Amino acid sequence: MDKPHNALYFSRTHPASGCPCHLEVLPGGLTVSVSESSVETVPLERLSIKSGGFDYDHLILSWTTDGDERQMYVKDPIVIASLATLTAPEVSRHIARSIKDTSRARQATKMWIWLTMASLMAILVGLWAASDVLVQVAVHRIPIEWEHTLGESARQQVLMGQRVITEGPTVDAVQNMTKRLAGQLHDSPYRFRATVVRNETVNAMALPGGSVIVYTGLLKQADSPEEVAGVLAHELSHVVLRHGMESMVQSAGLMTIVMVVLGNQQGAIGALERLGIQITSLKFSRDKETAADLHGLHLLDEADISPAGMIAFFERLAKSDGMPTALLSTHPMSAERAARLKREASSLPRVSPVPLDVDWAAVKASL
Amino acid sequence: MKSEILYSGAFPMVRIELLAGESVKAESGAMVASSPTIDVDSKMEGGFLGALSRKVLSGEKFFFQTLRATRGPGEVLLAPTVPGDILIFELDGMNEYLVQKDGFLAGAEEIKIESKIQSLSRGLLGGEGFFILKITGKGPLALNSFGAIHTVTLQPDQEYIVDNSHLVAWTATTSYNIEKAAAGWIASLTSGEGFVCRFRGPGMVYIQSRNPRGFGSWVRQFLPTTE
Known part of the structure; x- marks a missing residue:
């Protein structure tokens, strides 16, 4: 039976929309199963990791195999957690930083929403407070x-x-x-x-x-x-x-x-x-x-x-x-x-x- | 569920065959015709607040309609409001699609549609407004465009530049920045391009061959002006 998909795999030989695949994080490295016949193992030290995706909630793992750049987009929290525990300290730090980036990006979005709402409220309150004056100005005209x-x-x-x-x-x-x-x-x-x-x-x-x-x-x-x-x-x-x-x-x-x-x-x-x-x-x-x-x-x-x-x-x-x-x-x-x-x-x-x-x-x- | 595009080109329609019990989610007002076995059900996607936020925030319809083959198998015909292409593809459950607010036509019941806020610069300059739809899940999805739909495939780190008003949808694995079309401000504005989006792969970008805003201002010159 096929293993459940938990990541998207990109390479030059695969469709540009990526291949849904199964990713397993083991102490020795990543095992990427695109299909039953196509399984690739990548040592953790060859990975470069950054955050990405629309909401910055994906980890992007990149590596090179035979001169071809491969990328993996991971959102599954279990995979991200096991990556953080197994990888070298500097990589773990990178993941932690990525997670921080994600939450910062989310906070920035949230703050922006709140700011917009607060300014709208302020405008409404201002208009309400100034309504008497506005009415008088209008009546004078x-x-x-x-x-x-x-x-x-x-x-x-x-x-x-x-x-x-x-x-x-x-x-x-x-x-x-x-x-x-x-x-x-x-x-x-x-x-x-x-x-x-x-x-x-x-x-x-x-x-x-x-x-x-x-x-x-x-x-x-x-x-x-x-x-x-x-x-x-x-x-x-x-x-x-x-x-x-x-x-x-x-x-x-x-x-x-x-x-x-x-x-x-x-x-x-x-x-x-x-x-x-x-x-x-x-x-x-x-x-x-x-x-x-x-x-x-x-x-x-x-x-x-x-x-x-x-x-x-x-x-x-x-x-x-x-x-x-x-x-x-x-x-x-x-x-x-x-x-x-x-x-x-x-x-x-x-x-x-x-x-x-x-x-x-x-x-x-x-x- | 089986679907096919009829009259491909400027005025296409989607024919969806539903087995008994199957259903499809569609933009409100998109149904053209259906078998008598199909029931129309209006649904506030994401609950009342979700629907309200989508209506208020993205200008999308408050209700989506669900067309369900409750009384036996049947077919529905769906069409968008504007003349233009329809594109049907399968969501694989892993890719997330970002769709400009008028781009959604129909999809499997299981797919999830949310309103998303773009960053300040993208919202102001991106041409799709501050709010776009994020569509996730597994199953068929039909998008519609103004003009023909062209698919751009991007390999990892491959870049492509798209005029912001020609965007229909893109996968979340791509990243994009808004930038001036030309090196200088004056050239950017006078070239008629203004701002463009620089996409970076991997992923897919769907673009439309006509610009609705440009068409609108072209039509406006023929409208009689009222006093």
């Missing part, structure tokens, strides 16, 4: 005109199927408050416009470009016009700080950001417009809410409206259970946030507020 276009398409989508109230004390009151607040935003490129919708949900939202939508549910829940003005101030601040745009760009993904940054703005506007419907459910980060709170507070102060209404309304909303408060789900009220607002309000210079020019009783009666 968006012209105000586009915000108006986007806001208008978002407004139409939000109002679709809603009952819009076009006149009456409620509309007058909300528009009056919006005007008074917007009057403080000098140099603002936005056109602020308030729309009242008959809907029992406690909700109000500001869309990019300056459209503000107030639900009657919110007005019902408010105890004073200052409370409504507080919510409006907060929402207008989101517009001025371009939070809606930033959230849209964030949802639209990095590609949109890249497109906007690189100037392919036509593609970006399409992508953002398709996302317009989601603007109602866009949640702002805690940082953005705080920023809008603080900006809103100062806006109220500048418009001589008491900031107490804003704090009281959000606090009461947080305590109420079982009410359809969409506002709360997008503006979570924490004790921390309320405390921050109170602290900021107390630091404002005390001026006597000017009452809002609103017929609050008529507003309540019309709801």
Whole structure:
């Protein structure tokens, strides 16, 4: 029976792909059996040994017989181990070095993989960390005109199927408050416009470009016009700080950001417009809410409206259970946030507020 | 298992006859036709992670298909995507073959296919990318090329130079270095050869008579450009 193959044998008289053969390592030398009739014995001292193969996991044994160079590629660990024990010390050292070379080559490959993965991770982490900055840069590249276009398409989508109230004390009151607040935003490129919708949900939202939508549910829940003005101030601040745009760009993904940054703005506007419907459910980060709170507070102060209404309304909303408060789900009220607002309000210079020019009783009666 | 190449030349096909119970592993999408006794089974070679690494790393297909003669003997016809030769040979169980990522067409079920990372210089300049396939085991293997396949046999220490984009496969007993095609950088780049691989025997190198990348850029000039 043929002995199992454990090495590849090369010589000029054999095929270039090598002959699978059986190699035996004996104290006197190697016995190479290519076939039953072709057995060659090579004394160990005639061998030269080096490592090779794609993964450096082969030992290459070379020798010369009758002027013809022969080579043997060995990967079998048993053969390699017996070679190491039987050969002369310097050859053993060579094998040990080859084995070390192999493991070094493997380690180098492994290290390279790890390095690649680590750099990829670093790039991802870097992008993630820089994403806020990237978003802001992208949003800065968006012209105000586009915000108006986007806001208008978002407004139409939000109002679709809603009952819009076009006149009456409620509309007058909300528009009056919006005007008074917007009057403080000098140099603002936005056109602020308030729309009242008959809907029992406690909700109000500001869309990019300056459209503000107030639900009657919110007005019902408010105890004073200052409370409504507080919510409006907060929402207008989101517009001025371009939070809606930033959230849209964030949802639209990095590609949109890249497109906007690189100037392919036509593609970006399409992508953002398709996302317009989601603007109602866009949640702002805690940082953005705080920023809008603080900006809103100062806006109220500048418009001589008491900031107490804003704090009281959000606090009461947080305590109420079982009410359809969409506002709360997008503006979570924490004790921390309320405390921050109170602290900021107390630091404002005390001026006597000017009452809002609103017929609050008529507003309540019309709801 | 018996196999034969039909329509040898630019548009060949492999016909594999399977006895009942025999199976063959093929590149996903390579099957052209089969007897009704053959069942197609998709398999993630090397398990999920192995398949994922092969897909992500070498760009090879995530799944290989296994064609098995479960319901009696039958035949399958397999063909590669690109026009070009098919080469069938037996793996002897000792030789390890390194194959560029699009080169594998089919093989015996017993052969093993792994993704391998090349060194930085070979990956960047070798023309086959960083990841290649290492195919080992015993049984028939079918490789495909773009253009005709030419086999180069190298005796121990014999050297041969191959343009890197013409490589299909080589045995692991050969070693190779990437080098500039000409002595100077300018001549290397302007000669259109860029980098070449210097192979040293013993072993086999399989090369393709056409360069897919070169063909791609030749075709590109005829494509209408869009605004």
